Amino acid sequence: MVLNKNITSRKVIQNLTCASCDNSDCLIKRNLDHISSSYFIENKKTLKCKKGQQFIIEGAAVNGLFFVLKGKVKVFRTGINAKEQIVRFAKEGEIIGHRGFGTEEYYSIGAVALQDAVLCYFSKSDLQKALLENPKFGYDMMLFYANELNRSESKVKSISQMTVRERVIDTILYIHRKFGELNGFLNLPLSRKEYADYAGTSEEQVIRVFSSLKKEGLIIARVKKIGIANIQKLKNEISEHNFYLDS
DNA sequence: TCATTAATCGCAC
């Protein structure tokens, strides 16, 4: 585990306001017109996170939530034998730590930046007020929760019913859907271990599946850069499970 | 360059 390296010092930047932010994927930004309480926006903090830095620690007290302004993040849970289960990956505009909202007192997940990231942080009480005062905002938030729940439910199914090979393919397709491609490679470099942690298998299995997929000409793998050579064939392999619905 | 870290592969269970 390489986790506990960089969990200190979160840098706070002051000069970023929601009004000047251009992140149209952000739930807050999208609802800025509906949010009347200005204190809510004023109290937000913007943090910079370096690559590999952990900004949510499992078991820490929940005081608010994070929105990803820039960068990519992985969210995970530590299981027995310190095994990491990656719950999801998040990109710009997504909420992190949302399950801690409401009645939960402690984070049940950890989160680390996969690349240099900028995060917006809102306190729980401010957010609560804003949600109560703005139905449209609350509704958007609810849609987000519904989506997350749906995805997490399909994930349970995939882990219990798919073979290792299918799960790895599913993971590749998930990354592809979510982060897209750049120069023919998935736009998110991940280690084999991270693929394994998401797919619920071991690093070795991922390597094995990758090399057979490579031989079959379905993917291209150059170290951390993974490219999809034949997306249709990959989709076909897991089509009977209907898993490419999730986000 | 050298040291560290990640990726592979073979092999036993």
Next chain:
DNA sequence: GTGCGATTAATGA
């Protein structure tokens, strides 16, 4: 399918 350990490749100081 799983997991250890040796080997090799890649990356970073």
